[in-house]
Amino acid sequence: MERAELIRLLRGTGCAVERSGGVFLCDPQGSPLERAQAERVISQAAVVAGEAGAGWLAVRTGGSSGGVKFARHDERTLAAAVAGFCTHFGLARVNAVNVLPVHHVSGLLAAVRCTATGGEHMAWDWKRLEAGEVPVMRAGPDGWVISLVPTQLQRLLARPDTRDWLARFRLIFVGGGPLWPDLAAAAATAGLRVSISYGMTETAAMVAALTPEEFIAGDRSCGRALPHARVDVASDGVVRIDGESVFRGYWPETRRAGPFETEDLGRMDGQGRLHLLGRRDAMIISGGKKIAAADVEAALRASGEFCDVAVIGVPDPEWGERVVACYPAAAARAPDLARAVAALAPAQRPKRFVPLAVWPRNAQGKINRAELRQRVLDFPV
Numbered sequence: 001m002e003r004a005e006l007i008r009l010l011r012g013t014g015c016a017v018e019r020s021g022g023v024f025l026c027d028p029q030g031s032p033l034e035r036a037q038a039e040r041v042i043s044q045a046a047v048v049a050g051e052a053g054a055g056w057l058a059v060r061t062g063g064s065s066g067g068v069k070f071a072r073h074d075e076r077t078l079a080a081a082v083a084g085f086c087t088h089f090g091l092a093r094v095n096a097v098n099v100l101p102v103h104h105v106s107g108l109l110a111a112v113r114c115t116a117t118g119g120e121h122m123a124w125d126w127k128r129l130e131a132g133e134v135p136v137m138r139a140g141p142d143g144w145v146i147s148l149v150p151t152q153l154q155r156l157l158a159r160p161d162t163r164d165w166l167a168r169f170r171l172i173f174v175g176g177g178p179l180w181p182d183l184a185a186a187a188a189t190a191g192l193r194v195s196i197s198y199g200m201t202e203t204a205a206m207v208a209a210l211t212p213e214e215f216i217a218g219d220r221s222c223g224r225a226l227p228h229a230r231v232d233v234a235s236d237g238v239v240r241i242d243g244e245s246v247f248r249g250y251w252p253e254t255r256r257a258g259p260f261e262t263e264d265l266g267r268m269d270g271q272g273r274l275h276l277l278g279r280r281d282a283m284i285i286s287g288g289k290k291i292a293a294a295d296v297e298a299a300l301r302a303s304g305e306f307c308d309v310a311v312i313g314v315p316d317p318e319w320g321e322r323v324v325a326c327y328p329a330a331a332a333r334a335p336d337l338a339r340a341v342a343a344l345a346p347a348q349r350p351k352r353f354v355p356l357a358v359w360p361r362n363a364q365g366k367i368n369r370a371e372l373r374q375r376v377l378d379f380p381v
């Protein structure tokens with residue numbers, strides 16, 4: 001994809017802010033705080049220097065940790081991501097239904113893949129889809145793809161009409177959070193061609209992905225690295241990524257040296273497939289014990305007592321941190337807490353369960369853990 005073509009696509013999104021030679025993708029419906037944070041970063045914009053204006057496209061990231069940053073990309077990083085994606089899945093032409101916002105990297109890459117390969121890009125409002133209003137997809141040999149976060153997949157599986165609609169897709173990418181076992185089993189039982197994928201803003205979306213055939217056979221890893229990426233796990237368990245799609249640095253930096261070290265913990269199996277073990281910034285240290293929030297969340301979900309749940313650590317004068325589980329207060333019934341924690345080791349069991357009237361998931365389905373922690377600290381004991 002040429003730079004001029006990519007800029008035309010970006011201008012058509014309604015999310016692009018052009019400043020001093022850079023293009024910034026911003027959430028037009030973001031909160032006043034987010035907009036102010038973004039504007040502070042954009043105000044540092046200077047004319048893009050360096051190798052042929054490398055890194056002129058700034059894609060917003062970092063919101064789930066409480067701040068706003070922009071990862072610098074350009075037509076070359078995105079072209080590498082598209083080429084690796086098409087090779088990995090054997091696609092010459094990409095047709096996508098896109099329910100993710102284009103200022104988010106997954107929504108952006110859905111549009112870029114379609115444009116770069118001459119495919120059809122169909123933007124569709126998530127609320128309409130959740131209510132059962134599905135778009136009509138033109139039949140063809142290339143088929144269609146869609147990207148979802150786990151909670152979106154869960155809601156579409158709950159309705160027979162949207163479940164049947166999902167069964168028409170050639171590929172259903174699921175990322176942005178862990179796919180819990182019950183949900184994976186339900187998707188497999190429904191015969192959905194799911195691809196568990198792994199990537200982030202800094203890598204121009206997915207860099208590892210499972211094939212639908214592997215998923216149907218029972219594999220629940222994130223699959224192997226796509227051809228354009230190199231994914232490994234350091235000795236401390238941190239996932240590292242290198243390759244042509246990796247960002248140039250955070251704005252206003254102009255250079256990034258070496259592999260990108262993520263905040264994710266993982267392992268590689270003997271077949272070169274990536275297994276995620278949680279996030280190192282979600283690790284809770286309580287009484288000297290390391291407790292992975294993702295493990296506690298998985299067990300609480302598996303109990304069937306929660307429609308949604310998130311686990312965080314909050315300061316504790318005796319233990320350093322204590323484990324707290326949060327869930328939406330609007331749940332249909334109160335959870336049976338004794339049953340919910342039955343599969344957890346004593347150190348893993350939450351010391352508090354907090355029902356929250358406002359559930360802080362963003363448009364991509366990710367929990368804003370900074371906001372969650374503040375709500376817990378403000379919650380009356």
